[in-house]
Amino acid sequence: MTELVAIDYRAPNAAQLFTESLKNTGFGVLRNHPLSQERVLNLYQSWQVFFNQSEQAKNSFSYKSIKQDGFFSRNKAESAKGSSHRDIKEYYHYYPWGQCPTELQGITQAYYQAANSLAAELLAWVEEFTPLEISHSYTQSLSSMIENCENTLLRILHYPPLLEDEEPEAIRAAAHEDINLLTILPAANEPGLQVKTLEGDWLDVPSDFGYLIVNIGDMLQEASAGYFPSTTHRVINPKNKLENKSRISMPLFLHAKPDVVLSERYTAHEYLMQRLKELGVL
Ligand SMILES: O=C(O)CCC(=O)C(=O)O
Numbered sequence: 443m444t445e446l447v448a449i450d451y452r453a454p455n456a457a458q459l460f461t462e463s464l465k466n467t468g469f470g471v472l473r474n475h476p477l478s479q480e481r482v483l484n485l486y487q488s489w490q491v492f493f494n495q496s497e498q499a500k501n502s503f504s505y506k507s508i509k510q511d512g513f514f515s516r517n518k519a520e521s522a523k524g525s526s527h528r529d530i531k532e533y534y535h536y537y538p539w540g541q542c543p544t545e546l547q548g549i550t551q552a553y554y555q556a557a558n559s560l561a562a563e564l565l566a567w568v569e570e571f572t573p574l575e576i577s578h579s580y581t582q583s584l585s586s587m588i589e590n591c592e593n594t595l596l597r598i599l600h601y602p603p604l605l606e607d608e609e610p611e612a613i614r615a616a617a618h619e620d621i622n623l624l625t626i627l628p629a630a631n632e633p634g635l636q637v638k639t640l641e642g643d644w645l646d647v648p649s650d651f652g653y654l655i656v657n658i659g660d661m662l663q664e665a666s667a668g669y670f671p672s673t674t675h676r677v678i679n680p681k682n683k684l685e686n687k688s689r690i691s692m693p694l695f696l697h698a699k700p701d702v703v704l705s706e707r708y709t710a711h712e713y714l715m716q717r718l719k720e721l722g723v724l
Pocket residue numbers: 597599615620627630635675676677691692693
């Protein structure tokens with residue numbers, strides 16, 4: 443794999459091309475997809491206003507450890523598994539049942555629903571093009587794993603401009619794999635996302651505005667006995683002063699219902715709890 447090519451969501455063979463890309467690289471990039479750019483841009487701008495507030499104002503939405511909805515300040519941000527530094531970021535975990543600033547509730551919920559429906563459709567594409575010998579071992583259909591799941595999470599991330607008082611080894615998001623089944627992520631407003639190739643090189647993910655980046659998470663890797671690889675990715679720091687701006691991004695993490703049996707080793711709930719402990723946020 444040397445580059446990721448964007449697939450037209452509306453092409454007749456999109457489902458097949460997309461699933462092949464996920465299988466071969468852990469990532470798929472879609473263009474011409476139904477999540478409106480205008481809506482995404484509006485959310486970036488509105489959440490930037492939220493993040494520009496004082497710590498005190500933001501902390502009135504502080505997350506609660508078990509439920510995990512709400513604001514994670516920079517000094518509570520997760521450290522990637524195996525990393526000894528916190529990522530240089532702050533973020534908000536939005537669930538339709540969770541806390542949300544009133545002025546952001548309407549647009550955020552509308553986006554959550556649209557993104558959740560698209561993610562469900564993409565999971566159905568993956569299911570359709572899973573070889574039978576692999577899908578035989580799914581304990582239930584992929585589509586039924588997510589039905590009415592309340593754990594699907596919209597994370598709104600803000601990576602502030604660097605002040606140069608950060609720990610020297612800390613980066614915006616250290617190398618990690620996502621926990622869930624599938625992640626869908628509109629291109630952020632600034633570059634920085636990189637994916638690790640099978641050969642171990644870091645590759646820039648195309649960040650043209652309007653692209654949708656999709657990746658496999660650990661739960662789908664676990665449920666498919668490794669057939670679909672959960673790919674390592676990271677967000678690097680701005681390369682120079684000119685690039686040293688706020689960066690907003692908005693992944694939706696599609697989750698399996700807690701009681702879904704992923705494999706002989708884990709239910710979705712057991713797996714999630716183990717991973718949250720590793721990230722230092724439980
Ligand atoms: O900010 C990004 O582009 C990616 C964020 C990410 O990988 C994550 O939050 O899991």
